[in-house]
Amino acid sequence: MLIARTINDLNSARATLGSAIGFVPTMGALHQGHLALIEAAKANGAKVAASIFVNPTQFGPSEDFTRYPRTEEADLEKLEAAGCHLVWLPDVATMYPPEGATAITLSGPATRWEGVLRPGHFAGVATVVAKLFGQVRPTHAYFGEKDFQQVQVITRMVADLLLPVEIVAIPTIRETDGLALSSRNRFLSPEDRARAPMLYATLRSAAAHIAAGEDVTKTLETACNNLSAANLTPDYFNLVDARSLEPMTIFTAPARILAAAKLGPIRLLDNIAVG
Ligand code: PAF
Numbered sequence: 001m002l003i004a005r006t007i008n009d010l011n012s013a014r015a016t017l018g019s020a021i022g023f024v025p026t027m028g029a030l031h032q033g034h035l036a037l038i039e040a041a042k043a044n045g046a047k048v049a050a051s052i053f054v055n056p057t058q059f060g061p062s063e064d065f066t067r068y069p070r071t072e073e074a075d076l077e078k079l080e081a082a083g084c085h086l087v088w089l090p091d092v093a094t095m096y097p098p099e100g101a102t103a104i105t106l107s108g109p110a111t112r113w114e115g116v117l118r119p120g121h122f123a124g125v126a127t128v129v130a131k132l133f134g135q136v137r138p139t140h141a142y143f144g145e146k147d148f149q150q151v152q153v154i155t156r157m158v159a160d161l162l163l164p165v166e167i168v169a170i171p172t173i174r175e176t177d178g179l180a181l182s183s184r185n186r187f188l189s190p191e192d193r194a195r196a197p198m199l200y201a202t203l204r205s206a207a208a209h210i211a212a213g214e215d216v217t218k219t220l221e222t223a224c225n226n227l228s229a230a231n232l233t234p235d236y237f238n239l240v241d242a243r244s245l246e247p248m249t250i251f252t253a254p255a256r257i258l259a260a261a262k263l264g265p266i267r268l269l270d271n272i273a274v275g
Contacts (some may be wrong), residue, residue, distance in 0.1 A: 002086045013086050020046035023138030028052040029069035029183035030078050033173040037142040038082040040170050049136050050079055051088040058124030069183055103127045109152040109245040113236055113258055126157045133165055141165050146172040146180045148271040152245055180270050192264040198230045203257055203272040210251050211275045217249055232261040
């Protein structure tokens with residue numbers, strides 16, 4: 001596995017890989033969800049590149065940038081074992097040169113949900129992903145559906161900026177009790193970890209009720225009450241159009257329920273397709 005820490009190293013390594021590249025951008029602290037993205041890229045037959053960069057611009061001032069888990073050695077071992085061909089590990093000065101004056105601004109699917117609760121988050125994500133695409137020049141890029149809004153934002157950005165890369169969304173990988181894998185799950189106390197699967201259980205139940213024709217507003221209200229009763233504080237729990245992410249009060253496919261809830265010191269994010 002080739003490891004590049006400078007643009008020169010990246011360009012030399014990239015030149016050995018040929019034209020078709022499947023790319024998995026990450027912030028490290030890798031788990032089975034990331035490795036499923038590597039697997040999907042490998043299954044597509046291309047060489048596989050991953051990046052590890054904890055992107056400062058997607059964290060708000062009161063968020064956990066400094067506490068975000070950094071586990072480079074273990075991450076490199078996992079990527080090597082998974083059959084990744086190239087890992088790109090840029091530093092902050094490479095990604096954000098001091099003279100930099102350009103960033104991406106977003107509307108559409110970035111404006112609601114996480115976009116409201118984490119102002120600037122998606123602009124940071126889109127800007128860094130566009131830069132990574134420019135550096136790695138992948139033909140395909142793989143993102144997990146756990147961050148469903150992120151997938152829609154990046155898909156929209158690629159279409160709008162005419163970037164020559166195909167975005168591939170991969171289903172969420174879960175623990176056996178349903179909790180979606182996330183690098184931040186390690187911060188859950190044992191009590192909160194035991195409560196956390198309630199989010200996905202509630203999503204499943206609400207999706208089944210809505211698909212069966214039950215009233216959307218009432219179903220979502222019951223879901224929020226059930227979460228609160230289990231000590232999860234919902235930030236949102238909404239039925240949305242799966243492409244625009246605009247809220248719906250009457251179910252029409254393709255639809256998704258997007259949910260975020262606070263549990264102790266962390267926020268759980270999850271979603272489910274309806275129908
Ligand atoms: O999903 C993530 O880990 C990050 O948002 C990404 C896409 C690597 C950009 O920093």
